[in-house]
Amino acid sequence: MLKILEQIGRYTLLMGKVFSRPEKMSIYRRRIVREMEALGLDSIGLTAIISVFIGAVITLQMSINLESPFIPQYLIGYATRETMILEFSSTVVALILAGKVGSSIASEIGTMRITEQIDALEIMGVNSASYLILPKIVATVFFFPFLAILSILIGIAGGYAISVLTGIMIPDDYIEGLLYDFRPYSIVYTLIKMAFFAFIITSISAFFGYYAKGNSLEVGTASTRAVVASSIVIMIFNLILTQILLI
Amino acid sequence: MITAEHISKSFEGHTVLDDISAEFETGKTNLIIGKSGSGKTVLLKSLVGLHPVDSGTIRYDDTDFTALGFRERKAIRRDIGMIFQGGALLDSSTVAENVQLPLDLFTEQSEEEKRARVEFCLQRVRLRNAGGLYPAELSGGMIKRVAIARAIVLNPKYLFCDEPNSGLDPQTSIVIDNLIHEITHEYGITTIINTHDMNSVMEIGEKIVYIHEGRKWWEGTKDDILQADNPELNAFVFASAMAKRARANVFSGR
Structure with a gap:
């Protein structure tokens, strides 16, 4: 318990350093664009592939489980949309990104630590925490919500495609379900969640990388710890944010 | 000092x-x-x-x-300029970007001035055409020379x-x-x-x-070091056979 509190304290101090006034904004702008490409654009493929299959599987499972003359078929489309918007495209995609982006951030910064690249920045008088971590946080907080939107659209398209390809339900019913009782606030809710999750993934992974010690083995350990810690914190904040934003 | x-x-x-x-x-x-x-x-x-x-x-x-x-x-x-044991070049940046980083952060020079300074420093360490390479593409000696170029870029x-x-x-x-x-x-x-x-x-x-x-x-x-009267230092200095011969030469007057 004491160790967890110590870690939280170190994390808070690190975030204090990260959010101190940047040395030169033009440098940070360039780095933010680079990070958007490395952490955001490069995650589009993975997000799209997982979303299309999950959307299709949700539609299949709904149609199998809701097979009854008393249940209108459009509810399958409705259920797919709600599942994609409320949970999959924010929480599950965030967990997947914690694995991909989180481990990449922790190992990148961890390697920089053990190969003295961070020391080199400090010697130059650069606030290394801010220089390395802030652009990553800004990039993911702005880009990950876009991935959530993309995931929603592709997941819903996956559901539609499976209904057309298998004939398991009438595609028009699916579309009717997608439009049924749509509340735009659900999208706002998922975007807010995703922005929070982006911050959690990036800052926690950077924290574990920044304080990595020793050799390449330790970088691997830091990377694993980053993914585990990010995933747990995501689940905790999913509960908290749902309580605050939806209830 | x-x-x-x-x-x-x-x-x-x-x-x-x-x-x-x-x-x-x-x-x-x-x-x-x-x-x-x-x-x-x-x-x-x-x-x-x-x-x-x-x-x-x-x-x-x-x-x-x-x-x-x-x-x-x-x-x-x-x-302060510092050259680290492993070079400590930023892996994700090219040689030119590594050398230019201190100029980007601490000067108000134009892009052209910065490029000229980077070119001068790379030339000074005899790495004229390496600006576009990444650290992973360099030999150990080249990495050290880039590190020297980066260390001297701000004079x-x-x-x-x-x-x-x-x-x-x-x-x-x-x-x-x-x-x-x-x-x-x-x-x-x-x-x-x-x-x-x-x-x-x-x-x-x-x-x-x-x-x-x-x-x-x-x-x-x-x-002074070859003639120092310090057993610990002597053990360190004359650990290699070549150094032992040099010491023998000093004392024999050759």
């Missing part, structure tokens, strides 16, 4: 530096030598502020470096080198040593090199401080 006065440093109760005092002279290549684990890297990193000392004072000319906070140290840090007053020859063949080591020596004299820099390479000591050592078990055991010049 950089002066260390009675500095001590310990990690988790284990004393690594014990009451070290030394003066590192301007315009000279000052060498810190000693066995692996003797504390010379900790001493070097303490001098640049990467390890805060437990007690003692470090002065850069007339400024008490140990009394300054992070922001106040910035002014001095801009006068530093102080240059620190942590084992600049580690992992290099003897010929490349001499090239790197001579380059650092030339730059030191060309720009009148206070250079401190941390090494256990006796070739470097005999080639470029103008002032030498010998560290053993975290304490300063000896200091002098490369001319």
